Amino acid sequence: MATTQVSLVREHTEALAPPRALWVPFMLGRPFGVPHDAAFQRDVLLAALRLLERDGGPVIEDYPHDAPHDDLGAEPEGLACPVSFPGRPSQGTLAEQLVAEVAQLAVWHDLAARHRGRTTLGVTGLEIDALAGYLASWLTEPPPAPFRTGLSNGAALKLACDELKAYYYEAKSVQPGRHGSAAIQGWFWHDTAAGQAFVALREKAACSADPSLKPLAVQSLVPRAVEMNLKTVPPAST
């Protein structure tokens, strides 16, 4: 089977030496460059497919263009959110703040879904208020039962955390102002109750005897880039 591929980490592709690869200088997670730029995406795709016409290999070709500036988060034209966005809830426990924050963001997530015509939520099958409640209960009580048969505690918590984060990211992306991926990441981890809750859950996972929670403690809950910053911040209390 003839293959061609996009490569994000050139050094890995050099080591593997596949038949045909197009290395692109884009951030991890964006192999075709940038959202909502069909011409650019098409150019990247075609550059990768053109490698199928080469006579011999292996070949690694460098894509010559950086990704265009990303306007992700620009306010959708013609759409206006009905409320102003309050800051992070400050009253109550972290669990209560998390639930309140999720409710506050609902109008923005509704707007994002209307604007984009889609949402990437739906992995867990939980409605957003149930998802928030599930995660909040992790902060204050013994682990709740997984929301789906056959899932371990760790797998359920991981899916729930990733889905809640997607909710926040989608909601934030349509708030006024420009919110590129780094800005949204910074906001999530430093300015939201959810970010603080995730750090607390990581601590809880680290102390748990449940082996299914161990991956959450070491690598699959808090990104490495955030982890480096958190090393200077004391663990949050719940």
Added chain:
Amino acid sequence: MVRLADLPGWERENLLKRVPTLPRFDGRPWVRGPALPRRRVAIVTTAGLHVRGDRPFGSGAAGMDYRIIPGDAVAGDLVMSHVSVNFDRSGFQADWNVAFPLDRLKELARDGIVGSVAAFHYSFMGAVSPVTNYEPKARELAGLLKQDRVDAVLLSPV
């Protein structure tokens, strides 16, 4: 952005330390085929994508198998359950073509630049080490792609 020189030292080291763990292959098969306008193309992604309602990816066996993405899937159908938190998801959330360029591929087929688009595309979650663990499923997939008369596969990372 993924020029190693542009990354923080700890991230650069993290990516480079994987290089010695990657397998080396003895053979270098080079498969030729017809010109692009006569190729039938499928996408195989490692982005952990799947249709909403499919089994999510996860660690262990749940992370090794592939998921099927029908050729008539639309953007609203796809979700992501990759276990890694160390790549950007905001791009995919805004526009699926950033990670899974099915709309762009269909446009190329409509314009006659590629021959046709496969009936099915496939998704793995590229977080299993060593990557050679994927080989049985990759061979299985190759057989399915041939059944679909696919003669060119676009492999896409995340």
